[in-house]
Amino acid sequence: MSGEINFKELAEFLVKAKISTYASVNRMKLEAERPGFDELEFQEGDYYYRDSYAGFFQAPGMEVVRVGGKDGEPIWAMAYSGGMLEKYHGGIEFAKQTFNFLKECLKRISAEIPFRGPESYKEGDFEYVNQVEGDVRRFIGFEKILYKGEEVFSQDYCGGIVLDK
Secondary structure (H helix, E strand, O other): OOOOOOHHHHHHHHHHHHHHOOOOOOOOEOOOOOOOOEEEEEEEOOEEEEEEEOOOOEOOEEEEEEEOOOOOEEEEEEEEEEEEOHHHOOOHHHHHHHHHHHHHHHOOOOOOOOOOOOOEEEEOOEEEEEEEEEEOOEEEEEEEEEEOOEEEEEEEEEEEEOOOO
């Protein structure tokens, strides 16, 4: 399938999908395919995107892009795991502030690195740092959020294209 994937088109779709789902104020949750998970979707043309995660303070999840709609062939996937550092578990309001800042960072996603946010971003007392190696075909990354210079959130992610036999 990789010979048929237009990687530039895929990266541009990922930018739209991610801005329109978790980072969006108007995001719509779906009936979950997996009980206990929150799931978000976006579709444009032949591409279908679904983000599925569970938890709040720690919320591992997975994103999948399919060609041919919701039941189409998976062509790209990303897994992520992390969240608020243990010291901050239980602080719901501070976690919400941190996640709102994260959403602002994720709105600044680019087609050059269409996985999470930009390399760095600051707003008020919050700072976001994102390190990634690879490209849309295969990548691994790490993001963190600092509040007044202290790390409060971190997450690992990895993924790439799906190749079947």
